[in-house]
Amino acid sequence: MQTWDQIINTALLGTDKRPLAASDLPTELGEAAAVIQHHTTDKEEQFLQTAALVFNYRQCGVQPLKKEGVTIDKAAAEEKQYCSVLAMHTLKDILDSESNSLLQFWLQQCNEKSRIVTPDLVPLLLDIGVQQKKLQNAVVACCGKRGEWLSRFNNEWNFSTASTNEELWQTGSPEQRKMVLEQLRKDDAAAARGWVQQTWQQEDVNMKIELLLLLAINIGSADIEFLESLAKEKSKKVKDIAWWLLKQIPEAPLVQQYQQVLQRSVTVGKKGLQVQLPADIDEAIFKTGIEKLSNNKEYTDEEFIVMQLMQAAPPSFWETQLQSTPDVIIKAWQKDVTGKKLLPALVQAVVAFKDQRWATAFMQNSHVFYIDIIPLLPVKEQEHYSIKFIAQFADNIIEHAIKREDTWSIDLARAIFIHTAKSIYQYNRSFYSRYIHCIPVGIVTELYKCAPAEDHLKATWNNTSEYITKLINxxxxxxxSFND
Incomplete structure (x- = not known):
């Protein structure tokens, strides 16, 4: 609308330098503009009243341009039912709360029940999908056929088109490519590796690193050949990550080589465990990320090398090597001077190879609590030890807890809240909003038990409790709304 541009120019330049003329206005406003000029001679007042007149005229709308031969197909009929009125009201309240975690929870419930949102909220959800890429798939599923149709008219919404995962891998954004690869790696590890191999030569170094890190999901013997081929890569970081991945595969020749060295290096004598590297050790192992010199005065160079090799040896290796069980080995090494030094490396191997049997053995027999083992335990045991040791390792335990996708027990939630209530700056409202999917609804009646003793903290916790209660509700x- 040219008239509005003229008004903006007058506002910028002033009524003396660029007065608003009658010819600048639409003919339909001529009579009304004349009345304004008749009632006041003040140029600024005339300008403001005329601008207000044009603004209201502009707000009334205009007819769209017409072009013959242009047709737009209607959106296809929806195949899913719309959400209930209660579900839609809840969604609007969640959007007002600005909790992405709650929104993701709502979208998951909606998708699991094969429901879709009403048309009025489709554009809003598509806009959210532009900003929150991790929600895009859920948004697409909940927007139905109307969402697919509407995305044709806005390039930013094109993530909602019914592209296949393979199409997204070939033509999508870096985030979309990583997202589909991550999901495929969980569902079909071999196919995911095949995708990476097909495009490997076209990827830049940063993308290669990102893709390799995703291959850590379901890593297995089938990945060995590809990972070994990366020894020729120019980037040291790419090669280091490839070595790191190979060290997590028991069948990898590299791991087998490490075990052969360990067989000859760690022995049991009259004085307990003995560490001595063989004189004819293959120097090639020092090109695979193994450092020769100790960076800790408590360990000799030989002990330091052995510890690095141990981190890449499956814990079950020691059962064969020592002809013993995890419980007996852990108890014996705790009493041995050299064994105590080697135990942390054994723990790292338990974590690297995700050995649940050894993780349980450490929890039951170790004098030292190893926080990194917790995720390997069954859920009930995770929560038992988390609650038991939260006073000593609160931040680490909370870090592990928030990585879970399931809901905490009320006892664990209470233990976590007792700590977070005292650290109001580190664990503010955004913390509870971000991880509301983990928080059990039953904790709402327990919130008062989590209040700190200090008065100044108690007042803050009362306000935070109200916010948590709102999120839980x-x-x-x-x-x-999705179970009725």
Whole structure:
């Protein structure tokens, strides 16, 4: 609308330098503009009243341009049912709360029940999908056929088109490519590796690093050949990550080579464990990320090398090597001077190879609590030890807890809240909003038990409790709206 541009120019330059003329206005406003000029001679007042007149005229709308021969197909009929009224009201409240975690929870519930949102909220959800890429798939599923149709008219919404995962891998953004590769690696590790191999030569160094890190998911013997081929890569970081991945595969020749060295290096004598590297050790192992010199005065160079080799040896190797069980080995090494030094390396191997049997053995027999082992335990044991040791390792335990996708027990939530209530700056409202999917709805009646003793902290916790209660009520309402 040219008239509005003229008004903006007058506002910028002033009524003396660029007065608004009658010819600048639409003919339909001529009579009204004349009335304004008749009632006041003040140029600024005339300008403001005329601008207000044009603004209201502009707000009334205009007819779209017409072009013959242009047709737009209607959106296909929806195949899924719309959400209930309660579900839609809950969604609007969640959007007002600005909790992405709650929104993701709502979208998951909606998708699991094969429901879609009403048309009025489709554009809003598509806009959210532009900003929150991890929610895009869920947004697409909940926007139905109307979302697919509407995305044709806005390039930013094109993530909602029914592209296959392979198409996204070939033509999508870096984030989309990583997202589909991550999911495929979980579902079909071999196919995911095949995708990476097909495009490997076209990827830049940073993307190669990102893709390799995703191959850590379901890493296995089938990946050995590809990872070994990366020894010729120019980037040291790419080669280091490839070595790191190979060291997690028991069948890898590299791991087998390490075990052969360990067989000859760690022995049991009259004085307990003895560490001595063989004189004819293959120097090639020092080109695979193994450092020769100790960076810790408590360890000799030989002990330091052995510890690095141990981290890449499956814990089950020691059962064969020592002809013993995990429980007996852990108890014996705790009493041995050299064994105590080697235990942390054994723990790292337990974590690297995700050995649940050895993880349980460490928890039951070790005098030292190893926090990194917790995720390997069954959920009930994870929570038992988390609650038991939270006073000593609160931040580490919380870090592990928030990585879980399932809901915490009320006992664990209470233990976590007792700590977070005292650290109001580190664990503020955004913390509870971000991880509301982990928080059980039953904790709402326990919040008062989590209040700190200090008065100044107690007041803050009361306000935080109200906010948590609001989030929990929305979560509870979401569950109810999709179960009715």
């Amino acid at each position: 929305l979560k509870k309402q979401t569950i109810q």
